[in-house]
Amino acid sequence: MAMEGYWLFLTLLVSALLVGFLSVIFTLVWVLHYREGLGWDGTELEFNWHPVLLVTGFVFIQGIAIIVYRLPWTWKCSKLLMKSIHAGLNAVAAILAIIALVAVFDNHNVNGIPNMYSLHSWVGLIAVICYLLQLLSGFVVFLLPWAPLSLRAFLMPIHVYSGLVIFGTVIATVLMGVTEKLIFGLRAPASYSTFPPEGVFANSLGLLILVFGALIFWIVTRPQWKRPKEPNSTLLQPNGGTAEGARGSMAANSGYNMDKSDSELNNEVAARKRNFALDEAGQRSTM
């Protein structure tokens, strides 16, 4: 499919996949090489599932779920299929996040460590609860067929906004978690402040996760990389609209070869009116 800035998109997408994948690998190396490994026995081995599952699900998979509509190769797939993939990836991330919470609560309870006292735990639990609410509301409103278009149009900007705020909050929570783990885990003689290999390694993991978030945020906020509207949508038909509008829309969908002069105006008009716009079945995300 034709797409503006296709090669830049591809470069950023591959970078995001690489950095995200590397984050997961770094987390695995951290717990397997520098820490005690993995297990499910209440010890540190069980705790170690916490970072592994969260970086895999809540960072990497959630990040991919956020940009899945923007993959141009999926634009010929039905919207319903893409919504299902978006919801499915987020559901997988949610399940991994819940198992990750079980792991840490289990580990704390077995070892008599109090739960929910740190800022990391407060923000993290809020993020998980908001994520589940987002998943549920998204499923009911956007995936099930019964919600009225007006409700979808009203909730779509909120859904997009919440998704990005939750994603950013998750990244902040992971960075707090890395900080906590390094301070608690690294004690004399290899204190965090003596630049031990584990500290430098886990700091680098933190940077990777930050870069991953920044890449996803760039990809998802470029208006020209949005999935095009469904051509057969009734809402797309100009209803009292003008030839300019129709020509513009078609040109936009068939190669983006419009002149620049009137794009400014449309840009302005669109921005001013976006609040009123009935989103096409609530399927178009707008920032």
Add this chain to the structure above:
Amino acid sequence: MAMEGYWLFLTLLVSALLVGFLSVIFTLVWVLHYREGLGWDGTELEFNWHPVLLVTGFVFIQGIAIIVYRLPWTWKCSKLLMKSIHAGLNAVAAILAIIALVAVFDNHNVNGIPNMYSLHSWVGLIAVICYLLQLLSGFVVFLLPWAPLSLRAFLMPIHVYSGLVIFGTVIATVLMGVTEKLIFGLRAPASYSTFPPEGVFANSLGLLILVFGALIFWIVTRPQWKRPKEPNSTLLQPNGGTAEGARGSMAANSGYNMDKSDSELNNEVAARKRNFALDEAGQRSTM
């Protein structure tokens, strides 16, 4: 000035100001009531300027600087004045951030504590460096009159994106800082894990800062709350444009009373063409 959703904007703005102000107050109470107070002698009193200056400048003032173009009461002010205020607020925030770094390096050096070993310090220093580069490039390209419009148009989306990523990164860094300080500062008998008042209080500060960031992010990403284009801009004149475009633009600027049917089309056209649009003197931020 007329503005879509004026009362919602006002409510969110007042909330943001309140939450931001409360964050600064909480930080002051933290260092003055729970900690050692403020001073400039290399001790903890000097360290304490670090959180106070960063929450004041790098969180609160930076947040206000981000949304300053969106205050409808400023829409009659010249764009140059608003740019100066935007740049000025960010410059103040940068100066406070630098003093905050001096405070912590001073304190570390006097007490023989290593610098730059933690993820908090890595991410924080990267954020400050990016912020200074952003400030400098913004000053040269958007405030000084010599940059060509094409450069401004090219850099504006990057400027907006970088600004938001830096702001989010700063918030994540502050949350890591709160975490570090509570773990290091609270030792037996009042360990962080026993829910001491200071821990609960500083956790609440972390939540306030997160809410502040979320409010600013909502305000700055609503397209209908953008500052309108300058009416006398030559780029606004329809150059080979159509009556639809002109009518739409005028209607949008004088009360947003257009019908919904064609807004979808314009929306789509604008999104597809935004990449091509020469931004009016690079003054219009687009996400």
